[in-house]
Amino acid sequence: MGVVVRMPQLAAGGNEAAIQTWLIDVGDEVAAGQAIVEIETEKAVVEHEAEADGTIAAVLVAAGESAAVGSPIAVLALAGESAEEAMRSVDVAAPTSPSVAQDGMTEGAAQGSTAVPEPAPTIAPVPVATAGRRLFASPLVRRIARERGIDLSTIAGSGPNGRVVRRDLEAEVAPADDAPVAVPMTSVAASARSDAVAPAYNDIPHTGMRRAIARRLAESKTTVPHFYLVADCRVDELLAVRARINEGPDLKISVNDLVVKALAAALHDVPEANAIWTDDATRRFTGVDIAVAVAVPGGLLTPVVTGVERMPLGELSGVVRDLAERARGGRLKQHELEGGSFAVSNLGMYGTREFSAIINPPHAGILAVGAATQRPVVEASGELAAATVMTVTLSADHRVLDGALAAQLLAAFVRRIENPLSMLV
Known part of the structure; x- marks a missing residue:
């Protein structure tokens, strides 16, 4: 019977985490205690290990995607069991694409070829169109770039096959943080009595780290x-x-x-x-x-x-x-x-x-x-x-x-x- 690998709870109070990197591929044999995936929490990257010997039958959450704590992220076939048998024996949905175990497998098709296969709609990395090339970045990276106002087309990816990964964004964030922020002025229609202009402001979406800091320090000041x-x-x-x-x-x-x-x-x-x-x-x-x-x-x-x-x-x-x-x-x-x-x-x-x-x-x-x-x-x-x-x-x-x-x-x-x-x- 197949073994479901679930998203672990790695930080107190955490409800979800993101897959940063799969260390294995579908079809690979693994041993109990072997690190198979790197998971990104609000503050760190954690290696998660296989709980049994077996073969990777399926990867259900691609690198860059988030999943709730306790939800399935992979399926492990035990000795003597085929991938198909393992999938039939567990109550989880099959992956949308057979090649989501490694971001590089999907991205690799784009290298040296004018015909680029479309990525899976929900769990594969999404290519970002740039001038004369197609740049791959995971949804997590795209979200961070959007929150920080970073243009992905200007980033040279250091991941597999040139994929933009989180560390590439971190190298850009310092100058971005120091640069002045252009704050749009929003005007409000004049009332019958006088013209009025709304105050200028810029909403910075909370990151997971910012929320974690706020939660823990508020807890500290109120309980310690x-x-x-x-x-x-x-x-x-x-x-x-x-x-x-x-x-x-x-x-x-x-x-x-x-x-x-x-x-x-x-x-x-x-x-x-x-x-x-x-x-x-x-x-x-x-x-x-x-x-x-x-x-x-x-x-x-x-x-x-x-x-x-x-x-x-x-x-x-x-x-x-x-x-x-x-x-x-x-x-x-x-x-x-x-x-x-x-x-x-x-x-x-x-x-x-x-x-x-x-x-x-x-x-x-x-x-x-x-x-x-x-x-x-x-x-x-x-x-x-x-x-x-x-x-x-x-x-x-x-x-x-x-x-x-x-x-x-x-x-x-x-x-x-x-x-x-x-x-x-």
Whole structure:
């Protein structure tokens, strides 16, 4: 009897997801546990594995198409069973076209041929007519392009047979976001008393990521009791140590790398704070996993760096850089967005001096980092001097951290950040 492969629920609260890439073709033999498809959620790309040994009998949802959680996306024929027998044994509709398992199979017919077969009406990629050529893009890509005002005819596709894929759009979105938006003026017919013009505006449709951010942060602010602690850190020595490290040709450390390392050291110093709230217990961790906020086109992602307390600074810098690059390219895996007890959000590079951040559940806190600026300080001797000072704000979950414990954690962070060599030994 055939096995129906269904769209899994990969993110809390998610009702649907999109097929990004099929890793198999119809007729391929697969083993239980083998990755067969990459599924795009609101924030990440997740590999979904076969649950049994068998042969792919049919693919029901093409790459680029969305499907509701729990709906069939493929059929697997078990050993000794033909594709036809597998399809007859399950209660699902056959695919519209036999060649929807890979986008390249449909697109490939368009290469080097003047007679281009029409794609399946509902599940195959749709060709976009451009000047002198036919460009293929999935419905998901076309929807994103439409939402962001991107002309697909100007994009060079990097997918199979030149197909435009999501990463091609991400490369275009930064300049598009920075460019001024032409806002049409809508006039309203003059009334008997006076002429009136409607206010100008431009509606930007919500993306899945924007909706997810809105849902989770609204939930956080309404269900997590936040409180805030602020501290000033003198970072002249930190910047001097960073400058000496970066004199080498192979290693470039950012201030944010040092902040993440200092927070991990502080959580090691105050292990009671390295915890999260669950319905049944306070879960205290033995290792330190920290999420790092990364601005991406249209939103924010928080990939998690695991085992920060064990990492040399150079390794930590490489891991953070890799996660940030893949976050901006839409190539993070779901598991890389899960876990951790604390997060770091740094807006110092934008000149922001001080801010407070919203906790990303289930984390117990988030450290908001402002810009390091020259400020007057009073030395221990009572003399006035100039120093480089960085203001940080700790947002804490009061269910996990009482005021005194959060204050101990913030004090430990300040000690570490002001004595950077203590993080390197």
